[in-house]
Amino acid sequence: MSLQADYYDGKSARRIPVVLAPLADTVVLSGEGFERSVPLSQVRISERLGSAPRLISFADGAHAEVRDHAGFELWLAAVGHRERPVDLLQRSWIAAGLSMLLVAIAVFVGYLWGLPLMAEKISAHMPDIVVQRMSDHVLDLLDGHVFKDSELPADRQQKISEAFAALAGEQYGEQYVDRPVELLFRASPRLGANALALPDGRIVLLDELVNLADNDEQILAVLGHELGHVRYRHNLHALVQGAAISAVLAWWIGDFSSVIAAAPAAVMQARYSQALESEADAFAASLLKSHGLSPELLAQMLEKLQASANERKVEHAEVSVPAPKVDDKDQRQKPDDNDYWTPYLSTHPATQERIRALREAG
């Protein structure tokens, strides 16, 4: 085979029709009274760009133009020309699309697995004193913004505390945290029926939840669930993870105050995954059973919480809440925004699946 081309010497505009010979590793051009032979490694071959002629450029400024694209590809193969992989990739929209997809996947994987893994490592090595300081800070903020003093009579508090100590004591106690488990009593009309565990293991019980329960065993069932979150350090992970996300966002936004603001939100609004909820439920179920109580108690409480959350949702819908202003620094993440605090069930998604699993555990 041979290939037609036009040769220009780079000095004159004269076109010399030539033929390219299929000789390995060599560019051999022959025309009327003209012959040129150059090693393939000493010429530059232009990339394919639409229907533009392909150029073979020589070091002395001469070049040959080829318009027969299909023939040129055959000739390139015959002489043993290899396109650089980067040229091939640059041409390929598929490769470009794929690499964008890979970046997106890497970011997603990093967020989904990298961050929790990092949070887990950090929280596993976090000194107790730091955990306690963080917990104090969170409690201070909650006390300042959403908590009120409990109105439960002292003897009622005493009774619940003793039952809780008996439940938590044997299996839990000082085995998992550096301080004895402690139950704190607060009220919060805003939060409604709720209980939450601080990262250092203290558990806050709200009057509204006490009042919602039919009996103390149901309250203990919820506290057992919170002990599960403490046992597996779920909320510490959430706090570290929330702080990490806020730190990254703050770095982008350039405002580090949001790191502090996000701390209580991380505890309150951490949407524990279904897997973590199930882990806490399973812990509660076995704790209850070891004390001669049925996991059914927690299932009952979940149903009551769900019903109460649905009522609150209806109430909430009737009140118009102004949307928080994002552009106003002071308004950002201000705990006074009515829709800032989420009810128990959005932080502890109660599904029929959880209730069913608890009834099976019983």
Ligand SMILES: [Zn+2]
């Ligand atoms: Zn939970």
